[in-house]
Amino acid sequence: MTSPIGLHRVVEPAGVLPQAADRLDPDPAIGADEVRIRVERLNLDAASFHQLRTEHGGDGAKVRAAVLDIVGSRGKMHNPVTGSGGMLIGTVEAVGPASPLGLRVGDRVATLVSLTLTPLRIADDLRDWDGLSEQVPCDGHAILFARSIAAVLPGDLDPQLALAVLDVCGAPALVARVVRRSLRDRAAAAGPLTVAVLGAAGKSGSLALAAARDTAAGGAVRTVGVVRDDAERVRLAAAGLADAVVIADARDAVGLATAITASTDGTSGGGADVTVVCVDVPGCEHAAVLATAPGGTVIFFSMATSFPAAALGAEGLAADVTMLIGNGYVPGHADYALRLLRSETGVRDLFQARLGTEAPPGLAD
Numbered sequence: 346m347t348s349p350i351g352l353h354r355v356v357e358p359a360g361v362l363p364q365a366a367d368r369l370d371p372d373p374a375i376g377a378d379e380v381r382i383r384v385e386r387l388n389l390d391a392a393s394f395h396q397l398r399t400e401h402g403g404d405g406a407k408v409r410a411a412v413l414d415i416v417g418s419r420g421k422m423h424n425p426v427t428g429s430g431g432m433l434i435g436t437v438e439a440v441g442p443a444s445p446l447g448l449r450v451g452d453r454v455a456t457l458v459s460l461t462l463t464p465l466r467i468a469d470d471l472r473d474w475d476g477l478s479e480q481v482p483c484d485g486h487a488i489l490f491a492r493s494i495a496a497v498l499p500g501d502l503d504p505q506l507a508l509a510v511l512d513v514c515g516a517p518a519l520v521a522r523v524v525r526r527s528l529r530d531r532a533a534a535a536g537p538l539t540v541a542v543l544g545a546a547g548k549s550g551s552l553a554l555a556a557a558r559d560t561a562a563g564g565a566v567r568t569v570g571v572v573r574d575d576a577e578r579v580r581l582a583a584a585g586l587a588d589a590v591v592i593a594d595a596r597d598a599v600g601l602a603t604a605i606t607a608s609t610d611g612t613s614g615g616g617a618d619v620t621v622v623c624v625d626v627p628g629c630e631h632a633a634v635l636a637t638a639p640g641g642t643v644i645f646f647s648m649a650t651s652f653p654a655a656a657l658g659a660e661g662l663a664a665d666v667t668m669l670i671g672n673g674y675v676p677g678h679a680d681y682a683l684r685l686l687r688s689e690t691g692v693r694d695l696f697q698a699r700l701g702t703e704a705p706p707g708l709a710d
Contacts, residue, residue, distance in 0.1 A: 347376030349491035354464050356420065363490075364462035369420035371464035371488060377443040378491040382435040382454065384465070386505070387481040388512045389431040391547070391625035392648035393424040394479045400426075405476025412481070416467050422460035429648035430460030431479070433487060434498060434508045445491055453504070455511040456487070457494040457679060464488040480505060480700075496679040505700055507683070513549035514682035516623065516646045517556035518675035523619055523642055524560040531618075537567040539609050541617035541636060543595045544624035545570030545587060546577040549646050551695045553621045554586040555685045569608045569617065571595060580698065584691030595624045598632040605636045622647050630655040631662070639665045646671040 347353050353376070355361060356368040363369055375381050389397075389412070401407035416422050422430045437452045448454060456463060469484035489495060498507050520540070527538055540557040544550040554568050570587030572578050578590050593604040605617055616638035622629055627649045634655065637643050643666055645655065655668055675681075686692055 347378055349378060351490040369464045371420045371466040373486050375439055375441050377441045379441045380437060380444050380446055380448055380489040381439040382487045383438045384433050384435040384483050384485045384487050386508060387431060387433045387483050388508050389479045389481060390429045390648055392427045393429045395625045396427050408476035409471050409474055413471060416465055421463055421465050427648055432456045432460060432512050434504055446495060448495060453498045454495040455498055455508055457496055499683060506696060509548055509696055509700060510682050510686050511679055513552060514678045515671055515673035515675055516549035517552040517685055518678035518681050519644060519671050520553045520556040520621055521560045522675060523644060524557050524566060527618060528565055537565055539567045539569060539617045540619045541569040541571060541605050542621045542623060543571045543629060546572050546581045546695060547623055550623035551586060551692050552682055552685055553623060555689045555692050569605060580695060584695050586691045595632055596628040598635045601632040602635040617641060625649055627651060631658040634659045634662055634664045634666055637666045642667045644669045644671055
């Protein structure tokens with residue numbers, strides 16, 4: 346008897362959900378409501394890849410061996426240090442007769458659920474991966490449950506580009522939701538809503554900026570992109586997604602708050618109304634809280650976030666802010682992120698520069 350949330354795949358400890366399990370069973374034989382995917386490429390989440398690369402001193406062979414060890418021992422890609430995984434693309438090769446996902450054999454899909462709860466077995470020892478990038482060419486199989494989520498890959502996008510976008514598609518959808526609510530609750534005389542994005546030149550960061558601009562027309566939103574160095578400043582400025590681009594260390598609470606306050610020209614109580622954290626390193630919680638105006642909202646979209654540090658830091662600063670955890674799912678998030686990619690040249694340019702790819706044919710300008 347299969348469970349729609351995958352309880353039958355949990356090996357140990359018994360009784361926990363697949364994401365919390367130490368080990369899953371990746372047996373390729375599927376139940377009536379399961380789907381088996383022939384894996385083509387994994388996308389490690391940024392926090393996990395950063396941790397593995399740092400731990401192994403940038404040695405690609407050691408990073409590759411570490412990923413193989415994690416998947417081999419756990420039956421899933423679930424980094425034990427960061428607690429995060431990523432997602433994958435592949436081709437549907439078997440569909441149970443009771444699967445509610447609407448997938449068909451032969452569909453090329455991206456999974457929109459974390460690898461931390463997806464049964465996975467690697468068959469090729471990752472021989473085509475150098476261990477130096479988040480995207481991992483891979484042959485193997487993965488299992489989707491009845492409550493899993495997957496999107497059929499669009500035919501007009503390069504698969505690597507689509508994978509990179511869908512990996513972070515929850516971020517722009519949630520930012521759009523928060524911005525809409527904030528604008529609705531904001532007095533017209535209060536001026537533009539300030540949205541600051543930390544890690545703004547990255548994947549989720551650039552999409553978050555695009556979503557903030559997309560959600561409100563007529564200058565109702567002012568966007569501030571925070572980047573780590575001048576190279577990122579140049580790239581983000583060229584993309585045209587932010588009204589102001591600030592270089593600051595997202596771990597430096599006072600320095601970041603000062604930089605954002607200066608960029609807001611003293612509006613919004615001296616800070617951002619909405620602060621979105623998209624960096625892949627720990628220690629940014631206090632800075633995000635301090636950089637947010639009283640009554641504002643902080644959205645944590647980094648798996649490197651310590652949520653006790655965020656909560657206790659806000660308490661210690663007597664900060665009246667709402668803190669949200671981006672869980673990666675908002676209804677319609679995949680379609681929305683792909684629409685932003687197609688419509689925002691700046692987003693597309695940043696993604697392609699990150700992937701080192703040329704523009705794929707068929708993308709609308």
